[in-house]
Amino acid sequence: MTGKLVLENLKHRPMRSLLSILLIGVPVTLILCLVGLSHGFIEDSQKRQRGSGADILMRPKSSSFLSLNGAPIPEQLVGYMAKQPHVKMATGVYSVVVEGVTLFATGINYEEFTQMCGGFQFHSGGAFQRPDDVILDDYYADQTKAKLGDTINLLNAKWHVSGIMEGGKLTHIVVPLKTLQERLENAGKVNQIYLRLDDPANTAATVKYLTGIPALEGYPIISMENFTSLLNVNNIPALAGFIAVVMGIGVVIGFAVVCLSMYMAVLQRTREIGILKSLGASKGFILGIILSEAFFLGLGGTILGILMSYAAAALIHALKPASLPMTIAYDWWPIAGAITVAGALLGALYPGLTAAAHDPIEALSYE
Amino acid sequence: MSSGVSNGDIIQIRDLCKTYRVGKVDVPALRGVDLDVEKGHFLSIIGPSGSGKSTLFHIIGGLTPPTTGKVVVDGKDLSAMTDAARTRMRKRTVGFVFQKFNLLPNLTARDNIAVARYIGGTDAKPEPEFEEVLRLLGIGERLDHKPNALSGGEQQRVAIARAIVNHPAILLADEPTGNLDTENSKAVLEVLRDLNRRLGQTILMITHNPEAAAYGDSTVHMRDGRIADRT
Numbered sequence: 001m002t003g004k005l006v007l008e009n010l011k012h013r014p015m016r017s018l019l020s021i022l023l024i025g026v027p028v029t030l031i032l033c034l035v036g037l038s039h040g041f042i043e044d045s046q047k048r049q050r051g052s053g054a055d056i057l058m059r060p061k062s063s064s065f066l067s068l069n070g071a072p073i074p075e076q077l078v079g080y081m082a083k084q085p086h087v088k089m090a091t092g093v094y095s096v097v098v099e100g101v102t103l104f105a106t107g108i109n110y111e112e113f114t115q116m117c118g119g120f121q122f123h124s125g126g127a128f129q130r131p132d133d134v135i136l137d138d139y140y141a142d143q144t145k146a147k148l149g150d151t152i153n154l155l156n157a158k159w160h161v162s163g164i165m166e167g168g169k170l171t172h173i174v175v176p177l178k179t180l181q182e183r184l185e186n187a188g189k190v191n192q193i194y195l196r197l198d199d200p201a202n203t204a205a206t207v208k209y210l211t212g213i214p215a216l217e218g219y220p221i222i223s224m225e226n227f228t229s230l231l232n233v234n235n236i237p238a239l240a241g242f243i244a245v246v247m248g249i250g251v252v253i254g255f256a257v258v259c260l261s262m263y264m265a266v267l268q269r270t271r272e273i274g275i276l277k278s279l280g281a282s283k284g285f286i287l288g289i290i291l292s293e294a295f296f297l298g299l300g301g302t303i304l305g306i307l308m309s310y311a312a313a314a315l316i317h318a319l320k321p322a323s324l325p326m327t328i329a330y331d332w333w334p335i336a337g338a339i340t341v342a343g344a345l346l347g348a349l350y351p352g353l354t355a356a357a358h359d360p361i362e363a364l365s366y367e
Numbered sequence: 368m369s370s371g372v373s374n375g376d377i378i379q380i381r382d383l384c385k386t387y388r389v390g391k392v393d394v395p396a397l398r399g400v401d402l403d404v405e406k407g408h409f410l411s412i413i414g415p416s417g418s419g420k421s422t423l424f425h426i427i428g429g430l431t432p433p434t435t436g437k438v439v440v441d442g443k444d445l446s447a448m449t450d451a452a453r454t455r456m457r458k459r460t461v462g463f464v465f466q467k468f469n470l471l472p473n474l475t476a477r478d479n480i481a482v483a484r485y486i487g488g489t490d491a492k493p494e495p496e497f498e499e500v501l502r503l504l505g506i507g508e509r510l511d512h513k514p515n516a517l518s519g520g521e522q523q524r525v526a527i528a529r530a531i532v533n534h535p536a537i538l539l540a541d542e543p544t545g546n547l548d549t550e551n552s553k554a555v556l557e558v559l560r561d562l563n564r565r566l567g568q569t570i571l572m573i574t575h576n577p578e579a580a581a582y583g584d585s586t587v588h589m590r591d592g593r594i595a596d597r598t
Contacts, residue, residue: 001485004478005471012473275469278430279486279529280458282451360430364469 002285006292013265020261021300024340027250028305031336032329033312034246038233040325041102046228051168053117054194055203056210057227061218063191072189073219081193084210086202091116092190094180098154098173103140103323105154106171107180116196117169124148125163128176134159135174137167139322157183172322247339254301254343258294262351266290273355274363283356290355294348298341305340306333377536377569378404378427383436385422385592396422398592400436406536409563409570411583419592420573421541427571428461428539429453441536458487462530466542468522470514476525477510480532487533497532503565504528504558520551527558531568538562540572544579556582 010017049057058081060073075092082090091112095104110128114120120127123138125148134154136146141164146152150161159175181187197206203223210221222230233239266273273286313326385397397419404410414420425431426438429445432453438445441460445453462483463469470479484493501507504524514522523543530538540559544552560582562568572583580586588595 001478001481005474005482008473008478271469272471275471276482276486277454278428278457278463278465278469279483280454280456281486282454285486361425364430364465 002289002292006289006296009265009269009289009293010296013268016261016265017297017300020257020297021304023257024254024298024301024344025304025308027246027253028302028336028340029308029312030246031243031250031339032305032309032332033316033326034243035329035332036309036313036326037316037324038239038243039329040327042231042233043327044325045102045231047168048170048172049224049228049231051117052113052170052194052224053196054224055197055200056195056207057222057224058193058195058210058216059220059222060191061220063220072186072191073193075188075190078190078193080215081195081210084195084206084213086197086199086206087195088198089116089196090193092177092193093170094177094184094186094190095171095192096155096180096184099323102325103173104171105134105173105175105180107175107177108170109177113170113194116194120163120169120174121166123164123166125161128162130160130162131176131179132158132160133162133176135163135165136161137165137169137172137322139167139325140172143320143322155180155183167322250336250339251343251346254298254340255347258297258344258347259350260347261297262290262294262348263354265293266351266355269355270358270363270366273358274360274366277358277360278364286356286358287352290348290352291345294344294352295341298344299337301344302333302337302340305336375405376403377406377408377441378402378571379437379439380427381437383423383426383438384434385419385426385431386434396592397426397433400592400594402587402594404537404569404571406569407563407567408585409560409583410572411580411586412571412573412589413575413577413580413586414589414595415575418589420589422592423589424539424541424571424573427537428463429456459533460536462533462535462538464523464526464530464538464540464543466545468514468519468526468546470522470526470529472514475511475513476506476517476521476528479514479525480510480529483529484532489533493532500531500562500566501528503561505554518551519547520554523547523551523555524558527555527562531562531566536569538568538570540570542573542575544574544576552579 078090078092081087091109094107098105120135134152144152146161148161148164151158152161154173181189197203207221207223210216276286313328316324316326380400380402383397383400387394387396400423412420426433427440433446436446443456471482474482504527506521506524506528509517509521517525544555547555556579559570559572563570574580585597587597
């Protein structure tokens with residue numbers, strides 16, 4: 001009977017209930033989108049790094065594993081690295097941020113890189129034919145609506161699209177290394193060297209060996225397996241804190257919306273509360289009804305928030321598939337739901353206690 | 368008006384006073400009421416506005432505590448009861464019928480009755496005999512309608528059904544015909560009289576209308592917070 005009473009109360013003022021659910025759903029969507037984008041960035045980066053086919057990665061001195069800051073690496077080191085024990089091949093690349101934090105254009109030595117990664121799968125076009133050629137993956141081509149043969153602007157220069165490839169091979173945008181070096185006035189420099197070994201089982205030993213070479217002192221050398229495992233939410237500066245802040249905002253919004261909504265509901269239903277009290281309803285019963293309503297509003301907000309996160313993901317995928325890779329964070333549904341419902345219950349506590357404390361005679365005479 | 372205590376009295380009130388605090392002013396509503404009501408009696412309470420009828424009704428119904436004096440309802444001393452104990456008493460000892468019907472607007476007539484039963488501690492359907500009561504009230508066909516689809520007379524009869532579904536010792540009716548036309552007023556008063564005569568339901572009814580008061584077995588006249596006389 002309590003459930004029916006709660007349901008009928010929610011149905012009795014459908015606009016209030018729907019607006020509350022919508023407003024509660026917004027922070028749920030925010031949380032899920034933020035987490036989905038974080039996970040999307042990470043999974044996309046991991047997939048593309050693995051797609052390089054390399055076993056070991058060498059980065060510039062003084063760079064962190066996530067940033068390419070620091071003095072570039074002399075290109076001569078590529079040949080030196082290729083001669084080390086167990087190293088089957090080495091290739092140097094130069095990556096430059098095009099947009100945001102994860103959308104890079106990467107200059108490659110086409111022959112070396114395609115040999116290492118097993119080759120690109122082209123949807124249209126093919127390898128570089130001219131120095132100003134660019135190969136785009138399908139995500140970036142969809143995002144920019146670029147087609148084979150188009151001229152696009154990148155890094156303050158014009159590039160000719162020579163091919164559209166399947167995504168997942170290191171980067172969304174591939175250009176000739178030499179051209180990129182010249183246009184950036186960094187001739188003879190690379191900022192990452194990828195190594196492929198004769199046998200992946202030798203990775204740990206080779207990393208240990210390379211880091212012990214005096215000429216390579218200061219260069220971060222890391223196995224691809226370790227590098228991709230370091231790509232997680234906790235290792236991206238301020239991201240975990242940012243997510244915590246958004247969750248906090250979610251709790252506050254859920255709290256405020258439900259507090260206001262239930263406070264209004266209690267005012268509108270003062271007489272009905274008096275009726276229930278005249279029938280012998282206890283304070284606990286009245287409080288229980290208000291909290292149950294808040295629980296269902298929170299639950300409804302969570303479900304709507306999840307549905308809106310699907311809509312947001314579809315919209316983001318349609319507009320920015322390369323810049324904003326987003327996944328659906330299923331494992332965060334219960335977390336977002338618990339946060340929202342907790343906020344809703346907290347918000348309903350004061351109105352609920354107010355309702356429970358109503359004097360029945362005053363409540364019955366309320367117009 | 369009686370000063371003696373009878374074993375058959377379901378209500379026994381002695382020197383009842385009630386003072387409300389309005390701002391910084393004490394307003395006496397009842398100034399020493401003595402009243403006994405026998406079980407199965409239909410008592411009308413009549414008096415002008417401000418005479419204390421509603422306050423007496425609220426105290427007997429356990430909606431507010433007395434300031435001083437003794438009030439025993441169905442063997443329970445209300446003057447010694449906590450707020451929670453009075454709340455429990457309202458579940459099964461008293462049933463209210465109000466002037467403005469006071470049905471829950473979002474529930475059907477059937478659910479309004481079921482809510483009272485649920486709060487009273489029984490979630491099961493009313494006993495089969497209750498169907499007879501519903502027939503007596505003439506609302507058997509209207510139970511699946513919400514209050515806004517019922518006439519005033521029908522709403523009041525649903526309110527009466529809700530008030531008696533838990534078999535309360537006393538039915539308290541506060542101006543039950545105050546919002547009804549003559550025809551519906553007569554129907555409701557006859558229903559109350561039938562409940563009293565057929566089921567032995569004890570009824571206290573507040574009214575301004577002497578014709579309505581005449582449906583009771585006896586009438587108490589109140590004035591200035593006191594019982595002026597009983598006829």
